[in-house]
Amino acid sequence: MINDEVLSIILGGGQGSRLYPLTADRAKPAVPIAGKYRLVDIPISNCINSDIKRMYVLTQFNSASLNQHIKNTYHFSFFSSAFVDVLAAEQTMHSDEWFQGTADAVRQSMHHFLQNDFKYFLILSGDQLYNMDLEDMIEKHKESKAEITIATHPVNAKDATGFGLLKTNEENVITSFIEKPGSDLLPDWTSEVSDEMKHEGRHYLASMGIYIFNRDLLVDLMSNPDTNDFGKEIIPQAIHKHKTLSYQYEGYWTDIGTIDSFFEANLGLTDDIPKFNLYGENRVYTRARILPTSKISGTTINNSVIADGCIIHAAKIERSVIGIRSRIGKNSIVQNTYTMGNDSYESLADMESKHIENLMGIGKNCFINNCIIDRNCRIGDNVRIEGGAGLKEAETDQYFVKDGIVVIKKGATIPKGTEIK
Structure with a gap:
């Protein structure tokens, strides 16, 4: 089964300098994790587990190994419309520049996306470790008649200053947004979270960089060439003009942007009960190698x-x-x-x-x-x-x-x- 209403866009990120030297000759989504996977397998697997099987991966740095991994891994039925395609930055008659940010990457690739028939854009990051029911997020978006939905994650005061924070009303509609606030501003940015999150001191809703946009709205928003980034420009400008829903996710989620976070995320898999579960019903897919047992x-x-x-x-x-x-x-x-x-x-x-x-x-x-x-x-x-x-x-x-x-x-x-x- 394929969700024909959704087209998924996986953002491969920039040069990945904070993950150097692991990104010296490979794109960030191609960095190996957990002994046998690549980072890009995480968002792709979340999509497949949610019956979303039309995906583009956007990248512009060292994309050869990423191309090879995806080509050797994701083979769907010959009679299916499913695909995972890598789109690297390219010169066209309309632009000869590299991607200038997350939104600009989507803008420059839009002519490829619009060749497909769909109603919703699902935009994901290529460097996060999590296991989310994206199908449920899409259903909540449709039920609420939202134009934009942002996945949010409760964080504590220590981490809050490193994220874009959101405030919502009683219907989970986002009313305000601030990018990486100073600690002195945090008292004004607490949100309603579950009792479990309150017990852990996680009172702030951080944007996970995971978005759903209605197709026509995103096409319209991309018409402004001066907006290059979703988190810094598109989202803050859009929430006051378009109904924007918060989809609160309380499971394990980490942004693998530095050597330290990458190291801890991998070693965390060795815990007796790891926060990121590779052994549950939601599989993480990767290249099927014919290797002997260890x-x-x-x-x-x-x-x-x-x-x-x-x-x-x-x-x-x-x-x-x-x-x-x-x-x-x-x-x-x-x-x-x-x-x-x-x-x-x-x-x-x-x-x-x-x-x-x-x-x-x-x-x-x-x-x-x-x-x-x-x-x-x-x-x-x-x-x-x-x-x-x-x-x-x-x-x-x-x-x-x-x-x-x-x-x-x-x-x-x-x-x-x-x-x-």
């Missing part, structure tokens, strides 16, 4: 997630996410680490023919803590990497240190005996 020998594993196709001889793995095709050598200890794994297997014969000393993966007798290891890295024997709050920020050709987290760059080689601490 092989683990002599390893103590605690609160960790192990993806398919791994070969592990480590002494201990604790609170870590181990990505596809990872290899970890004997007597190594891996703690509080996300290793993304490898794109292919490498044999000893391959190493000898290429005169490579280190196999892709983590070598023997290593100690790795507070670390992100990107794809296809080679960590030599006896390497010690100790991230932590006291570690100074730094960057070399092989690694990057931010917020106490050591990020080993994609394809990097860390020679045997190296210490990063």
Whole structure:
């Protein structure tokens, strides 16, 4: 079944500089998460689970790997109208500029969208981790006869200053909006939330950057070339002219915009009861790889997630996410680490023919803590990497240190005996 009334637009974001070096050669939605997925799989899966199967992903930076992932992953029936298409910024007769913001990205791509028959635009972010019933949000939009619906999330005072905040009336219609208010203004911006949210001190409604627009209205709003961003311009200008509904979502939701938030979101999956549930009825879809089961020998594993196709001889793995095709050598200890794994297997014969000393993966007798290891890295024997709050920020050709987290760059080689601490 396909919801033919809705067209979904997934915003791939800008250059993703706050996620550097993970975005050095890939678009933000293509960054690997949870050992086997990509960030873009989250909004796409939310759409599929809600019977929304016509999707465009907008991007302009390093889109090759994103294109490849979507091409290899999302195949619908030949007789279906379902699709997931990537639209990169392009020069046209009407514009020769790159996307200037979220709204401008939609404006420049509008001629592609309007080739489809639909009633509602659903606009999603490509860098958030959540599991939402988008179908229910659409039904609430239709029932209330709203022209715009904004998904909102209750937040506490500490987080509120980093979001656009909304105020609503008793019918959940938005009456006012402020972008990232100072803490001195917060007392005037509390909203009615559930008792559970009140108990957690989450009294403020933050915009999640998830919107529903009636088709004709968004086409009309896009006619103004001076508005480039939804959160900063379109929404504040529209709420006083068009009926705008708040759809309050109280489940798990996090914006993965920084290395620290990305790291914590991934390690959070190792909790006994993770806030983001990969094991529920709402599946997260990704590329179907034909990989063998993981092989683990002599390893103590605690609160960790192990993806398919791994070969592990480590002494201990604790609170870590181990990505596809990872290899970890004997007597190594891996703690509080996300290793993304490898794109292919490498044999000893391959190493000898290429005169490579280190196999892709983590070598023997290593100690790795507070670390992100990107794809296809080679960590030599006896390497010690100790991230932590006291570690100074730094960057070399092989690694990057931010917020106490050591990020080993994609394809990097860390020679045997190296210490990063």
